[in-house]
Amino acid sequence: MSPKVSALDMPDVPMGQLPEHLHLQRTRVVCKADAPIHTEGIQYSGAYASIGVDNSVGVDSFCENFKVKLVRLTNDEIEFDMIGIDASLANAFRRILIAEVPTMAIEKVLMVNNTSVVADEVLAHRLGLIPLNADPRLFEYLSENDAPNERNTIVYKLDVSCKKGSPRVTVKSDQLKWLPHGSELQMDSHDISAKAKSYTSFSCIQDSLPEFSKKPLGVQFDDIIIAKLGPGQAIELEAHAVKGIGKIHAKWSPVATAWYRMLPEVSLLKEVTGDVAEKLVKKCPVNVFDIEDLGNGGKKAVVANPRACTLCRECIRGVTEELVELRRIKDHFIFTIESTGALSPEELFVEAVKILEDKCDRVISELS
Structure with missing residues (x-):
């Protein structure tokens, strides 16, 4: 075992200051x-x-x-x-x-009609990954016991078709339309006398609320491709977005x-000069080093941009390792x-x- 180094063995280092190798x-x-x-x-x-x-960590030293x-x-x-x-x-x-x-993302898709080549599950997954232009701080979480309302749910509608004999249609994210009054679809009721209920329970229109009236709750990017429709194909659906976090699903990651x-x-x-300096500069692919002109044809390598270093280690391999x-x-x-x-x-x-x-x-x- 190597002997322990004490302060008495290092008379040139003042007390309260670490020697260079320990620092x-x-x-x-x-x-x-x-x-x-x-x-x-x-x-x-x-x-x-x-x-x-x-070597202790304290609040005062951390703040300083x-x-x-x-x-x-x-x-x-x-x-x-x-x-x-x-x-x-x-x-x-x-x-x-x-x-x-937390962020807002599409969680539930009510599929009315989908005759495209994209399966319902794949289509719903694509919709969930579309970033929404909605501030999550203005919404509440939707729990299992809560009814979807204007404070915890955003409703979007997608209704696109391609007529027979027409060229193919590209369905993009800008065709998702915000429904500020809530769901337009009615729930099936087995009771004929009962009034059909909507899938949401909005007590007021969302765009009448001050926090939502300034900016529409659309999508962040208009050119995201959702699907492509051939002649005679159509997609009609309703998408409900709720608040969530990334640990539940990656679509909620902000x-x-x-x-x-x-x-x-x-x-x-050491001082790197001459041809060795030229080799060192050429070795680095991100231009960390540069050449300083010493006059009379002399050259010296200097560290010009250390922040750009990617740790490729090319500069410490070969003749410049030491x-x-x-x-x-x-x-x-x-x-x-x-x-x-x-x-x-x-x-x-x-x-x-x-x-x-x-x-x-x-x-x-x-x-x-």
Whole structure:
């Protein structure tokens, strides 16, 4: 066994400060040519007590070090940096975004007529995956004991046909029409004297409500192909959308993707000049390195864009293996959210934070 290193063995390192190799092990994942090292997180609060470094995690230190930096924002996608958190927390946000932030999706399809080549079950599945332009925060969940009403259900109608002798018809998502007054279909009744009931129990028209009158409850994308009809074929149906979450079915997931990666850190261990510098720049497929002109024909390789590193490891294979070190910063995450359209990507992250906050409140209340 190797001897333990104490603070007395390192007189050049002041108390309360980690030596360079321990600081690297604590804060970086070093990516070697075969496999990464220092991947484990050092969680024990007294891990560096012998040299006067407190490794504990506290609320005050977390609030002081935690930062969020916006990098890129579009209508459908957001990229931002989360600094000062553990990978478990970043992964919690990812899982909540995928599985626990609610959206509206078509759950029930009442098929009136379908003579297309697409089977009823396949057609219903396709309809369920169409992103709806409806804010889920304005709706309530529909439980088994609840009746579908204007607060928990959106009704759409699809009625398309292709006449005989006509060219084929492409049925797209923009042909789904919102029915603000609820279902137009009547339930079958065995009692002749009883009045036929609708499949929904709307007490008022949805577009008369202030929250729904500003924006129609349509679909997010108008050009999604649902089916193709040949001459004489037709589709007539009614689709009911309800609120749900991704852990029940993927159609309720509000994100096309939500992922994160540790911030890359590319370090040149020695000065790389001449032909070796040229080889290093050519090795990288994403232009992480660049050439700096030293004058008089001299050239030097520099790290120009470390954030673009994809960890392909081409730069640490071959003649440049001893010149470059690839690292990942353990507490700095590049987070990307791509929305399906019901909520903007920045709103999705806010909703994920609220859900995580509710989870923490429940744990605290149970413990107390």
